[in-house]
Structure formats: C-alpha cells, structure tokens
Amino acid sequence: MIFALVSSVTDCKSYSKRDYFDTSFQCFAEPGWRDDSNFKKYIEKAWLPMRLLFAEDNSKIKRSDIVFVGDSLVHLFVPELIAKEFPGQSVTNRGIGGDITETLLSRIEDDVLILHPGTIVIEIGGNDFREGKCLSLVQNNLQSIIQKIHNKNRNIKIILLAVPPTRVKELNQIVPVYNLFLNQLARTTKNVEYVEVWDTMRNPDLPTLSEEYFRPNGDVLHFNEKGYELWGKKLRPYLQK
Template identity: 30%
Template sequence: MRNCLRKCLTGGIVLSAMLYAGISFAADAQNGPTPYPKDDKDWPGKGVIRKFGWMDDNRKWFWTQREKEQGAVVFVGDSLTGGWKDIGKAFPGMKVANRGIGGDVSRGVLFRFQEDVLDLSPRAIVITVGTNDLTAAGKTDDYASNIADILAMVEKKNPDLPVVLCTTPPSANPKAPVKLSERQALNAGIVKAAEGRKNVAICDLYAVMANADGTPKGEYFGEDKLHMVKAGYDKWTETIKPVFEKLGIK
C-alpha cells in the first residue's frame, strides 16, 4: 500500500513537472518574428517574392515594439510607408504604428500580416503596397489575390475593423520602370477590393499625385521620382484624413 502510494505521488509530481515545463516552453517558444520561408513553396499567396537582409532587422525591431503599440492605427506596406519617419506627428492624438519595409511586395505583407499587424489588435489598418510588385513584373491578378487574402484575415480577426487601401502613387524611375497600363490595372484592382465592404475605404494617392499623363507630380517626390519627400507625405496626410473620418478612425 505504501509502495503504491509512493509511486502514485511520485508519478503525479513528475507529471505536474512535465506539464509545467510544457506550459513554460510554449510561453517562451517564440521570442521573435517567424523567419521568412527559405523555400518559395512555403510562402502564402501568389506571385513575386522579394527578400532582403534588412527585412529581418525591421521585423525584429517591430517585435520589440509589440507591447507599446497595441491598439494603434497600423500603417503597413513598403518603403513609401517605411520612409514616413515622422508619421506620428502627422496624426496628433492618434496612436500610430509604422510597419513599412523597404522593397516589400503584397506577398511579403501577406506573410507577415498576422504578427506585424493583427497581433497589435489594431484600431485600424492602412495598407499601401504594390509598387514593387509592378517593378518586379508581378501579375496584377496575383496582387489582387494577395490583397483578398489579407482582407480575409482582417475579416476573420474582426469583421468591423476599419481598413484603408491606398492606391499606388505614380513613379518614373528608369531603374524601376512601370507600365502605366499595369499601374492602372493594379489600382483598379485595389478599388474593386473595397467594393461591398462597409469597413474598407480607398485613399486614392494616385489621383492626387499623378499628372494627366500618369507621371508623378514633381513636388511630391525626390530625385529618384519614386520615393516621397515631405510634401508628398503632407499630401498623403491631407488625402487620408477625410477617409479616416468616413470610417470613424480617431
């Protein structure tokens, strides 16, 4: 009887220790962002994949900011977003998180969307990506599919979560050429993605930053005719604020 009791007690202690260790391991298992897939077939979505070393560094930094940026309005995208260094000053009184990464494409945003955006329990989301899909000769149908997948993730998280989709602004960099017809098709797909969704609205950056022939208005862009200068970000702010008001984003 004593041996039986001793064995039962010992077994219970061992089991409890194993369970505790398992719980602790699970809690401590992830202390950084999920690494980018090494094999193309392991990426979610369709189309172009772009991966550069600084992307890992960016995501590791984002991870360190997760706690203090809970409940923010999250801007996510490529270098147009990432380069908005004083984004917080553009929206005084609003908690804002910048999740832009230079060189990113729609498939990259789809991959990191859960950890970099949704895990922040955002108040709202602003998505601006697509220029690099175009410069890498990505198919607009693949882009549209990736945006649809991103919006499906939002709907699963919270069907009422406000989302702003920004059209891709014009560019004219000879090292990163884009056919006007392709940009127009991609932007048309962005507008279509918002149709029938009460929580999704369009911020039409292309309309306010392009000349009649589709070239970029010089005052908004740097010498590379690709990245924005302060006047460009000021115009972006001016253009998106009425959209925020429409969606009740404060």
C-alpha cells in the same frame, strides 16, 4: 542603414523586362523577386531585422488604434511626419522597404494584428509590379490579406491607399489598373475603403509623378515630404471617423 540596403537591391535597372505592354512580356508568378539571390539577401539583411524590431516594439506598446503597413512608401512615412499629420492619435508604422504582397501576407498577423488596431492603412503592390508579377496573383494576395485581417476581427476598418505614380514609365502603365481593382474591391467589401492619391499626385498633363513631389536625390520611386502631407490630408477624414 536597412533602407539603404533595400534601395541597393531594389534598383530600377531592367525595367524593360517588367513592361506589361510589351508583346514579349511574361508575368512572373514565382515567390519572391526575379533575382532570387537578391531576394534572399533582402530577407536576411533587411526584412527579418525589421521584423525583429517590430516584435520588440510591439511587446512594449501592446496596442495601437491605427497601423500603417506596406512597402517603402510606408516605411518612409517616419514618426515625425506621422505625428505632424495625425496629432494626438495612436498611430504605428509597420512598413518595410521592398515588401511585396506575399511577404506582407506572411507577416500581417505578427506585425500588425497583434496590436489589436481598429484601423489598418495598407499601401502595397508597387514592388510586385516592379518585378513583373502577374496581376491576378497580386490581386489574390491582397484579397488574402483582407480576409486574414477580417478573419481575426471583422470590425477592423481597412483603408486601401492607392499606389501613387512614380517616375518609372513601366510602373505608371500598370499601377492605375491595379488601383481600379482596389477601388472596386473597397466598393464591394464591408469595412474596406479606398483612398485615391494617384490623380492628385500625378503631373496634370502626363501619367507620371508631378515634379512638386520629386525627391531631391534623383529617387524615381519615392516622393518627398509634400507627398506625405497630401497623404495626411486625404487620410485624416477616414481616420477621424
């Protein structure tokens, strides 16, 4: 129900206004989404209810060795798939559909760090670019998230998962630029690693999601179970260290 609401208020219309390569494009540096009324609806009806569920669950489980956090791509990495990809490991999912870097920054302490994880896997940024957020703003938010984590515990290992390709041209134009930033950030920051998935998940001849990862319902933003199998394959070596 919550994910259906998120999908309804984060649809793909007006992507032409989010084209970073359009000569008339102006990046968005304000809080939230370009549509403020939809953003407020999202926070009230989806984001806050999910956080209440997380708080209740966190009070029960107390600790988790590994926490996944991010947007709808993490949200859809459901417990059954996580258990299949990381058997016998203590893994908790704290993804929220529709999340952006600034809202993740605001919740990282209460939703994730409270579980005292040794490793945090982060996939975030796609929704920022869906809104045409200024690239420097997204990068600064991500750096602030890392700083907040390491201010809590400098020994926490952070894995930055590349934002994967979609079936949306405007996103596929800017996301590789952001992934280059993630890669470089990992190279220059202690206890931060970068895991590439863009190259494997894209069409070998086109800068778009490979057809083998298409969801059957016409969803142009997310990928199918085979994509999560790839995530598992790519991440297992890092999570078993």
